[in-house]
Structures are given as structure tokens and as C-alpha cells.
Amino acid sequence: MKNNLLNIAMAFVLVGALFTSCKPKDSNDAVSGNAAQKAYVAPGKYDEFYNFVSGGFSGQMAVYGLPSGRLLRVVPIFSEDAQSGWGYNEETKPMLNTSHGYVPWDDQHHLNMSQTNGEVDGRWIFANANNTPRIARVDLKTFKTTEIIELPNSAGNHSSPFITENTEYVVAGTRFSVPPDNVNGDVPINSYKENFKGYISFVKVGKEGEMDIAFQIECPGVNFDLSHAGKGKSHGWFFFSCYNSEQANTLLEVNASQKDKDFIMAVNWKKAEEYVKAGKARKQKVKYAHNVYDEKTHTAKSEMRTEVLVLDAKALKDICYMIPCPKSPHGCDVDPTGEYIVGSGKLAALVPVFSFDKIQNAIKNKQYDGDYEGIPVIKYEAALHGEVKKPGLGPLHTEFDGRGNAYTTFFVSSEVVKWDIKTLKILDRAPTYYSPGHLTVPGGDSKKPFGKYMIVYNKITKDRYLPTGPELAQSAQLFDISGDKMELILDFPTIGEPHYAQVAPADLIRNNGQLKFYKLEDNKHPYVTRGEKESKVVRTGKRVDVYMTCIRSHFAPDNIEGIKIGDEVYFHVTNLEQDWDVPHGFAIKGANNAELLIMPGETATLKWTPDRVGIMPFYCTDFCSALHQEMQGYVRVSPAGSSVPITFSVGTNFPPATK
């Protein structure tokens, strides 16, 4: 009896052990022995790649080194950045201006680097703003946002800022179709089908990177989601995924998931260009901001534009074509040869791959399945190269390694799947932690991928790092993809929520003419002070302009009197240093905005409205030198109507001290 009991107990233990061993393996098992070595970059050594990562709801862009995952810098784009004064100082406030006025935040989803002949060229990086539709351009010589253009007739600029292979255009699309800006938008929401339109925008990029909306295409009201340009043989075409072909305006999670297939819209933009040239576009009254930062004056200007050219996709029959794609497609990715277009239906149980040649044939032979809101629908089979069967659950995005392989993220089954583009066979699977969104391979959406690494950006972090309360960092995971099997080598936390990212070889950026400091003699700021002798304080009515200089380790002037309650004081601070990595900061007590962080040779302006009588200190906030703590000054604030005259000095007690 006792033995029996023992046996039964043993049996339970065994069964228990069996169940436990069936449990999916711990994530640690996914890491191989030499992972640390592969991701290790010794102190003082440089990384192999720059990784530019969208900040999502942070509105900014983060720059990491790969393979170390070290955060190199956060570049402010669409959100105010108190530490650098972006959006707070007078010079950069115009950068965040829109037709809605000053917008201090946005949701930055995707980045696309400029390309030449379909290869990343390291000149600029483009960024989209999802909430208040805009595209920004960051100059990679200065890592500074130098241009932002707003997009009219749009809402939710999600399928952006993808570019053509010679950076001819950067595109935008509308995720939330809305009534166009020039009509009365005061309509019932359930008149979606009748009144709502989907606009896509083609923004021309000039030689110096300057952006200008060349034309927009008015399409049926759907949700445009993601896009990618054709390349090589398919150069001249652009592909946009769209969902909600049901045209639902409420409870989209159900109502926009009804149809078996939505669409990938193929746009013949070369043809569209011809129509614009032929005068087929109509001029439409709109209002949108175009903001440019001038490197010589260190100052941004915002200009309101009032007109845009619009082509009608319905009337002009041969610029847009719908390709059926199961089910609510998200990612829309074109392989390095330009032949294959991968559509990732979020709810689909397979991944369809379309062939550019077949699409062209289908158009030539009119192999249509009727039309969608006046736009021809190509027969699914006529456009299809093939389907990846049983790939995983919840496919989202695909990147390429240049060796004929594709890598697709699966949100629901939390994995990356490697498959062969031609044969559509699945080659490898790797779990990710947890639920990946975008992924990127260096140059992975260009003609020439550098297929050594792959980074996957996960939406859920949970237990990957030490806990930090309810709010956690997001997680990126680096894989070595140089072998047959994908090999996880590093996790690193990211700022904001990363969406699409770009990666370029370090030398391409390092050797692009990186600016180390601004030359003082080239500083054309209207309030520049080129030397201490020129520093001064000028009163014009209630406005006081302080022409101030800073150099290790003092401000000039550092004693200012004669400021009165009711004044608006503008501190125009010029950093006189002419060497790399000697910034100075400027902060003054009670300022209702932020600090200034001034690079060598730069001028920046902080507006300050004194609110009380007294002595207000200001100081340098960037530890600049051994005598940084001595770098300070005082402003005397007198009551309104006081007779204290404006005086300023440095190094002498002037006026002489009195009782």
C-alpha cells in the first residue's frame, strides 16, 4: 500500500515534469554563447552602423550605434525639447508652426533616408508626423531638423515619409480619410461614403533637400496605411496599402474587418507627373505651413501656403490601380529588385507576394475585377506571384537582406520569419520579446541591403529589463542574420515607441562632411554678438534686447540693471567658442519656458518676462570648463516706472556701488 502510494506520487511528479518540459523554453535559450562578443564594441571604439529610430509618441528621433545598441543622440523633431530649447527659443518656435498654430507635440512613426540610385546616401533623413500631418527633413551633417512641411487635405499621415529611389519624391497619405479642406466639413460623420476622401501627397525634394508639394491625388475614402516606392524596374510606381475598404466610420475593429480582401493601391506617379504637366490638375485652396531652418541665421521661418494641385484618381483612369490584398493590409514592402511587392494583411493567414511584371501585364490586358469607387481593381490571381503559406499570425512588416530572403514580423505569434522570396518557402523562425511591430535591416528597403544585422522593434516589453513601475521602455532586439539561422545577440531599450527605422554604414554618415561647430564669421543671426566688445543692452519701449556673449568661463555682460516690470527681455546669447564640443547653456530664474543650449559659434534667443522686483541670477547650464560654476551673472529688476537706467558690464563694478 505504501509502495503504491509512493508509485502514484512518483507518477504525479513525472507527469508534472513532463508538462513543465513542454512549456515553451525560456527566452535565455534563444541566445547563443558568442552573442556578447558579437554585440561588444570596446570603449573608445566606434560602432559599425548608425541606427536611426523613430520615437513614436515621443515625436523625436533616436540615434543608436550598432551592434552595441548605445544611444548616441536624440534629435528633436516634432516635440518640444526643453533641454535644447527646441520649440522654446525664438529661433525654433516657427519650426513647430502649422495651420492650427503652434503644435508642441506629435507622433513620429517612420523614417526614410535619402537615396541615390536606390542606395542610402547619408544626406538627409525624412520623418513623418502622424497626428497633425507633416513631413520633416533632418540634415545628417548637423543632426538637426531643418525643414517641416504640413500636408493639407490629410489626417493621420501614416503612409509616410517613404521616398523614391533618387529621392525625387517623399510621399504622404491619409490614414483617417476626411472631407477635403476646401469644402464645408460640417457634415454628419456617417456621411463618410459620400463626403470623406483619401488624399495622397507627392512632395518634391530639391537638390538641397527643400520640400514642396508637387501634387496630391484624390482617392476614395479609405485608410491608407503604409507605402513603399518601386525601384529598379518598378521605379515610377508607388504602392500604398489600404484598409477599411468597407468605409466604416465607427467601431472599425469590427466594421473595417468585414471584407476578405482590402487593397494595395499601385500609383503610376510618372503618369501623374505627365497629367500635372498637361494641366489636368485642379488648383485647390488650402492652408498649410512650410517651415525652414536657416543654418546661416540659426533661425527658422514659417510661411503659410495657400494652394495645392490635385489630380482626381477616378477621372484620370490610368494613375491608380487597386490590387486585392487579404485582410486589412499593413506593411507594403518592395524587394531590392523591384519585382516583388509583399502585402502583410494583419488578419490574414498567409502573406501574398505580388509581381510587378504580372501587374503590368494585367493592366495591359485589362484583367480587371470591376472597379472600387471608380478605380480599376486588378484580378488577385493576375497580380499574384504566390503566397507564403502558414507563415505565422498577424504579419506586419517585411525587410530584405539582398540575398533573396525576406524577413517578416508577426505580431500575434511574436516572431520573425525568414523566407525565400522566389520559392516562398519558410527558412527559419525566431521568437521576439514581445510582439514585434517594425523591423529593419541596414539598407533593407533599398536596392542594396547590407544584410548583416536585423533589428526588431517590439511593442510589449514586460519582463525584459529591471521593472520601472507601470511604465516601461520599449525594446529593440538585434539579430545576426549573416548565417542561415537568425541569431539573437542583443536587447536594448529605446525612447518613446519605435516604429520604422533606418540603418546606414557608419562611414557613410561620419564622412558626409559632419559639422563640428558653426563658424563665427558665417553667423548671420540678426542679433549676433561677434565679440565681447560688441555686447550691449538695448531698450526699445518695453522690449529689451540683450546682446550677450559666452566663452569659458563668463558671460558678457554679466551685470545688467535697468530692467523693469512689464518689460519683455530677449537674451540673444552667442557662443564665441570655436572648437568642437564646447557648448554653453543659459538659464535665468523664473523663465516660463526653458533653457538655451548654444553650440560653438551659434546664437540663440530666450524670451524672459520678469514677474517680480529683485535680483535674478542667470548661469551656464552645460559644464563647460573647470570654472563652469563661476559662469553666472545677475539681472536687477526694478518696479515699473523706476528711474534706474539701463547699464551693463562685465569685470567692473559699474555703476559704482552705492547704498
Added chain:
Amino acid sequence: MKNIKISLLSKVLLLIVAALFVGTLFVPMWQIQLDAPQYPEGLVLQLYANKIGGDVAIINGLNHYIGMATLHTENFVEFKILPFIFGGFALVSLLLIFVAKRKAVLWLFISFVLFVILAAVDFYRWNYEYGHNLDPNAAIVVPGMAYQPPLIGYKQLLNFGAYSIPDTGGWMLMGAGILLLFIILKEFKFNKKKEIV
């Protein structure tokens, strides 16, 4: 003895000497390299025949902590004279090709050596002057500390290591001196037989 002419080889060498003197006008003669933990890439002060070059502005900026006077080309009369001296040496070297008297070459060499000694003394004097004449109100005053860079070689000055060595022009001048010495040795020692004949 006075009539002895120098050989063709010596004339060719004199032409090279003249070229070296001219070349010195365009490249730095001397350099003081400075290294500090904060300047892994190093800073350099370069002395040309007619100016101070290199990272002068940065070095002047740093020197204000210790109260050293700032360096400005226009404060040194040397930079006005030196181009003429080198030009003169070049001209004399060229003339000697036609004069071709070995004794004249000897005089040129002696005057060059004298110049080098004078230049070294002058350089030392300035180093001393800048290294010792410090503003008593400077932020950093280390009692007994002077910041005189070495005449030649290495010296640690607070967080900076100073390394004073010839630059391209210096090596060219040295070359010119060696060539002159070679001509003299050749003409005086190995041509003794000719002398007798």
C-alpha cells in the same frame, strides 16, 4: 688658394640649398604639440617664417586660465624679418653658384650657424617670457609653477604634455645646413690635391 672654384656637384647642391631656403617660407618651421586628456586629438602650435599657425585661438582660450598672454602674430617682429632672412640665404646660395668660391660657401655656412644659434636664443627668450609673465589675477595660480615650453623635447605643464620639435621647414633648414657642411668638407678636404696643383 683664392682662385679655387667649387665642383659642379657642389653647384647643384647649392641650387638645392637655395630651393630649401625658399621652401621654408611656405611650411611651418617649428611645432609645439600639446596633448591633454580632454584633447585626445591633440592641439598644435606651428611657427611659420611669417606667422603663428595651428590651433592658436583654442590655445589662447585655454591659456587665459593660467593668465598667459595671448599669442598674436603681429606682436612678434621676428615674423616680419624671418622671410627676408630666408630669402637672403636663398639668394646668396644662388649667387654662390656663379661666384663659385669655396671660401664664400664657408662664410655662408658660418653665418647660417650663427643665425640658428641666435634663433634658438630668441625662441628660448620668448618661451621664457610667455611661460613666466603671468597675470597674477589668473583663475589658476600654482605657486612656483611656470609654463615655459621646452626649447626642444617634452615637458609636462599641468594637464598638458608639451612636445617641442622641428616641423617640415625646420627639417628643410637642417637639410640645407647639412648640405652646406657637405660642400665645405668636400671642397676643403678632398680637393687638397687640386689646391696644390
